Amino acid sequence: MKKLMTLVLLLAITSMSFAQKKELKAIEKALKNSNFADAKSAVSSAEALMGSMDDKSKAKFLFLKAQALYANGSGTDANIDEAISSLDKLKELESEMGKLKYTQEANTMTNGMINKFLTKSNDAFTNKNFKVAAKGFEKVYRMSPQDTIYLYYAASAAVSEPDYDTALDYYNQLKNMGYDGAQMNYYATNLETNEVESFNDKSSRDLSVKAKMHSNPEDRMSESKKAEIVKNIALIYVSQGEDEKALGAMADARSENPDDIGLLLSEANVHLKMGNKEKFKELMQEATTKDPKNSELQYNLGVLAAEGDNPEEALKYYEKAIAINPNHVDSYNNIAVVILGREAKIIDEMNALGNSSADNKKYEELKEVRTKIYYDAIPYLEKALELRETNVNAAMTLMNIYSALGETDKFKAMKAKVEEMEASAEGN
Structure with missing residues (x-):
């Protein structure tokens, strides 16, 4: 009897393995023919078998699933979100396995997705389709979490929509991670036009200067975006009737940056929006003391x-x-x-x-x-x-x-x- 049970178990495992391979091949075949509807259908069938897959099969399935859901950029927002999640799980799994069979292909796929979404998001922002831009930039950030600037772009687009709930979520994420946004920018003067031009990086600028196409190289640090982020968080809270949260956001920021004139002015503007004109005046006068050469403050x-x-x-x-x-x-x-x-x-x-x-x-x-x-x-x-x-x-x-x-x-x-x-x- 014991041998019979073992044989039955072996047959079950073999049958399960065959079913897994069959479903994975069905996904591959559909993807090869760019038949994404059939590929997604096959993904659903294979998903039921995932619990019994070994790590090698799981990695392959996650990669195929991402391709099927992304559908070369034609997938729904929900599908693409799931595709991004699938790629993240794949990279994590193969990292734990110590064998990166699909990770390199996944990275190539991710880079292609990033480029498509950046193009789409930039075009959408230029055309004032801020809702699409916000979603696109947020997806780019999720695919490349080290590039926090894209979450900032997503927040800016959401504010412009306006979609304040989404913008507040993004801004709070930025605030909690301590996002500053200040970065070094590289400039030089075009010798032909005598105009100052910016470069994407220092090496490109230095190469152009060396080639005597530009002169007067200059490095400039851009302004921190902390004040803008905190101000927008506060203003969104004000628009939602959350005045105490608004002032709390400002107080936290100013306690960390007491000499930041931008934060001081932001707090003043929040008070003005709330109708607290005396407090607004008090803070504006404090600002003129800190920045006596600012004509806009006097105005x-x-x-x-x-x-x-x-x-x-x-x-x-x-x-x-x-x-x-x-x-x-x-x-x-x-x-x-x-x-x-x-x-x-x-x-x-x-x-x-x-x-x-x-x-x-x-x-x-x-x-x-x-x-x-x-x-x-x-x-x-x-x-x-x-x-x-x-x-x-x-x-x-x-x-x-x-x-x-x-x-x-x-x-x-x-x-x-x-x-x-x-x-x-x-x-x-």
Whole structure:
């Protein structure tokens, strides 16, 4: 009886082995004919036998399964995710076996998949198909985990979609792994065009310099992306109503980087988005102390003061911004807005006057004040228009002022400019 049982067991094992080989050959045959539907069907049949496969057969099956599911890039997202997982399992299994029969082919297949997904994702991003781009970049990252920049690209694409839940997941992964994103970039000046150009790597740049095609080699470290990542995490939390999580994310980041002006500004913006204007102002003032040469900070404090109905304080900040950056066009615009804002009170006083001689005299005095307001605003509007020739709001305001002042020639010239701008805008 014992011998009979052994014989039956041997027959069962032989039968199982034959079935495994048969299913694996069926997958191979379908793949050879690019019949991916039959290949996937055969994969399903073989999968039921995987538990009894030896490691060598498992490795082969995992490789064939990945090919069948990937289907030369035509597989569904779920299929391709499973194909990537299958390749990862194959590499892990063969590493444990100490025999890399399929790993090299798997690496070649992975590289081909990466190149296809990068091309597809870059094209999708360029065409503003951010959903496809995000999924593609995330798959590239999963296939090449050391290249964390692709997870960053996936997060950026998801934000642009916008798909905030997915973006938050990616950004938190980046934050938790301590992703910085700063990298060395290589530049040199083209001797023919005299323009500074970037290179993919140092050796290419140095070779071009040696060949006397470029000069003035320069290495520049790009900015860290930590501040941007934390800011986006916080802003997503704000959009989801998770204000405490938003501020917690900022607090953690700033405790690690207390001198990072980018993180400070990000926290300020979160408070502004939450409506905490006093805290925003406090942090912005702290930022101006840390970065006194930043015109944008002064301008933003001016905007905040204006929104708080404190135009004279706003004026001081706008003037500081211009002192730092004489070409800060928005500050010129807003100074004109503050000056012209004084007109409303004058008009109210004029409208409240009667017809007595005293009232008529007062009316003329107020009219002079109003005229002076116009003349005070004109230089700032002209400068704003000079710095930004498409500034239609500045042009329209100037046109109306010239009309009110009776300066007919200037009015006509500005009217023609406004019409030209509007026609150009319609054409675009």
